[in-house]
Amino acid sequence: GAGVSQTPSNKVTEKGKYVELRCDPISGHTALYWYRQSLGQGPEFLIYFQGTGAADDSGLPNDRFFAVRPEGSVSTLKIQRTERGDSAVYLCASSANRDPTNTGELFFGEGSRLTVL
Amino acid sequence: AQSVSQHNHHVILSEAASLELGCNYSYGGTVNLFWYVQYPGQHLQLLLKYFSGDPLVKGIKGFEAEFIKSKFSFNLRKPSVQWSDTAEYFCAVKLSSGNTPLVFGKGTRLSVIA
Numbered sequence: 001g002a003g004v005s006q007t008p009s010n011k012v013t014e015k016g017k018y019v020e021l022r023c024d025p026i027s028g029h030t031a032l033y034w035y036r037q038s039l040g041q042g043p044e045f046l047i048y049f050q051g052t053g054a055a056d057d058s059g060l061p062n063d064r065f066f067a068v069r070p071e072g073s074v075s076t077l078k079i080q081r082t083e084r085g086d087s088a089v090y091l092c093a094s095s096a097n098r099d100p101t102n103t104g105e106l107f108f109g110e111g112s113r114l115t116v117l
Numbered sequence: 118a119q120s121v122s123q124h125n126h127h128v129i130l131s132e133a134a135s136l137e138l139g140c141n142y143s144y145g146g147t148v149n150l151f152w153y154v155q156y157p158g159q160h161l162q163l164l165l166k167y168f169s170g171d172p173l174v175k176g177i178k179g180f181e182a183e184f185i186k187s188k189f190s191f192n193l194r195k196p197s198v199q200w201s202d203t204a205e206y207f208c209a210v211k212l213s214s215g216n217t218p219l220v221f222g223k224g225t226r227l228s229v230i231a
Contacts, residue, residue, distance in 0.1 A: 004160075033218070042121075042207050042221035043161070056218060091161070106219060108153075108161040 002026075004109035006092050012115045013082055021077040021112045025094030032075050033106060034067055035091040043091055049075060082116045089113050119144050121210050123222035130198050130229050138193040138225050140208030147213040150191040152182055153221075155205045164206070167191065168213070178202070203229045 005024040013019055025032050031050055035043035045059040049069045057067075064082075069075040079086055090113075093106035124139045142148065152164040165176025172184040182193045191208060208222040 035221075040223065042123075042209075042223045045218040045220065048218055059218065093161075105163045105166070106161075110160045 004092055004094050004107050006090075006109035006112050008112055009110065010113045010115075012117065014117050015082060015084060017082050017116075019079045019082055019114060021079075021090050021114070023075045023077070023092030023094075023109060025073065025075070025092070026096075026107055027073075029094035029096050029107070030072070031095040032069060033093040033095070034075070034077050035093065036088045037091055037111070038088045046077070046090075079114075082114075084116050087114055087116045119210070119212075119220055121208055121220055121222035123206075123208055123225050125225045126223070127226045127228070130227070132200055132229055132231055133197045134229075136193070136195040136198050136202070136227070138206055138208075138227070140191045140193065140222060142189050142191070142208075142210045144189075144210060144212065149211045149213050150182070150184060151209040151211075151219070152176065152180070152191075152193050153207045153209060155207070155224075157204065161207070164193070198227070198229050200229045200231055203227060 007022045033048050034046040036046055037043045047057045047067050048055050051072045052069055064080045067077045089111040091111045093108045095106050120143045122141045150167040153161045154164045155161045164180050165174050165182055167174045167184045175181050180195050182191055184191050205224045205226050207224045209219045211219045
């Protein structure tokens, strides 16, 4: 596609439920990032994939959060036993190069807004 | 700990006014610096970036930023803002070496009024 696509754009769920958020990066981009943006805050790094493997998952807040990218393209962020504090916009970004400093540019999707009631 | 500070939470300017948004970072090493913009209802887009060389960087839409190493700053400027510049602006920093993540500031909301 022309840009990074994220689905769903909006998700409302109840506390304790399981949620999956999907990211379809720009075709050919090897690097994929997940960020979380809470109200009034900047994007907060969660995890970074290079190809199929998670190169850095140091930003995942706890073991309820997990992400996969099985074929090196589409990625799914999975949140188990959701809590009200998980409510945020989850942003996905992709980059063409192994090291994003080569271009300096992450291409962001429009985000998935998660609301946990 | 690595951090990025944007001092202005919300800036309101009249059209044609000059703009300067502050960004300071706390990093122990050589860094790459970025400004991203998010227009209402749109996704984050790169405005400009600094890697090396001339510390005064020109970006899209007439924006520029100056890297001052001694002050750990990378302030964003525009001589004359337009109503269409109304958006949220994020400063971001990354260590130059290694696959370290891009760290964002909290953002500054700019409102330009006619």
